[in-house]
Amino acid sequence: MSTPNASGSSVLVAYYSAHGHTGRVAETVAKTLGADTFVLTPADPYSEADLNYNDPRSRVSREHDDPGKRHVELVSTTPDGFADYRTVLVGYPVWWGEAAWVLDDFVRQNDFSGKTVVPFCTSYSSPVGSSATRLAALDDTGDWKPGTRLEAAANAKAVTAWLHRIGVA
Structure with missing residues (x-):
C-alpha cells in the first residue's frame, strides 16, 4: 500500500492557471x-509577455507555431500520495483549442490506473473542443471522462451545479 496523501482525501484537483481564472475555479x-x-508549476514560469497570444514573438505563440518547443518542464509532476487518489480533476486554460501544454508532462508521467479523470477547462469564449481527448490520448491508463468547459468567471453556484451534473459531488 502506498503512503496516504496529506489530507486523506480520495479526490485531487490538479491544475495549471495562466491568468488566475483556472486557479480560482479549481480552488472552488x-x-x-x-x-x-x-x-502545475512550470520550472520556467510564463510572464505576462510570454502569454500574449496576440504577439507572434511571445513564448506561447512560438510554442504554438513549433510543437517541438512545447515541452514545459514542471517543478514537480507528481503530488505526494498520488496513488491513493481515486478521482483526479484536471483543470487548464485553452490555448488555440488545446489544453495548455503545461499539462502534458503531468499526464504522461503519472499512472492514472484505477482513477476517474475529469478534465475541465476555463475560457471566456473557446469551447473545450478536443482538448480533453488530446490529454486522454497522452495517457493509456485511467477512466477519462469527457471534458467540460467552464466560464472563466464561473462562481461557486455554477461549479457546484456542474459537479452535481457530472456526478462528482
Whole structure:
C-alpha cells in the first residue's frame, strides 16, 4: 500500500492557471469537494509577455507555431500520495483549442490506473473542443471522462451545479 496523501482525501484537483481564472475555479472545485489541490508549476514560469497570444514573438505563440518547443518542464509532476487518489480533476486554460501544454508532462508521467479523470477547462469564449481527448490520448491508463468547459468567471453556484451534473459531488 502506498503512503496516504496529506489530507486523506480520495479526490485531487490538479491544475495549471495562466491568468488566475483556472486557479480560482479549481480552488472552488476543491473547496466544494473537500479535495486536495496540486498546482502545475512550470520550472520556467510564463510572464505576462510570454502569454500574449496576440504577439507572434511571445513564448506561447512560438510554442504554438513549433510543437517541438512545447515541452514545459514542471517543478514537480507528481503530488505526494498520488496513488491513493481515486478521482483526479484536471483543470487548464485553452490555448488555440488545446489544453495548455503545461499539462502534458503531468499526464504522461503519472499512472492514472484505477482513477476517474475529469478534465475541465476555463475560457471566456473557446469551447473545450478536443482538448480533453488530446490529454486522454497522452495517457493509456485511467477512466477519462469527457471534458467540460467552464466560464472563466464561473462562481461557486455554477461549479457546484456542474459537479452535481457530472456526478462528482
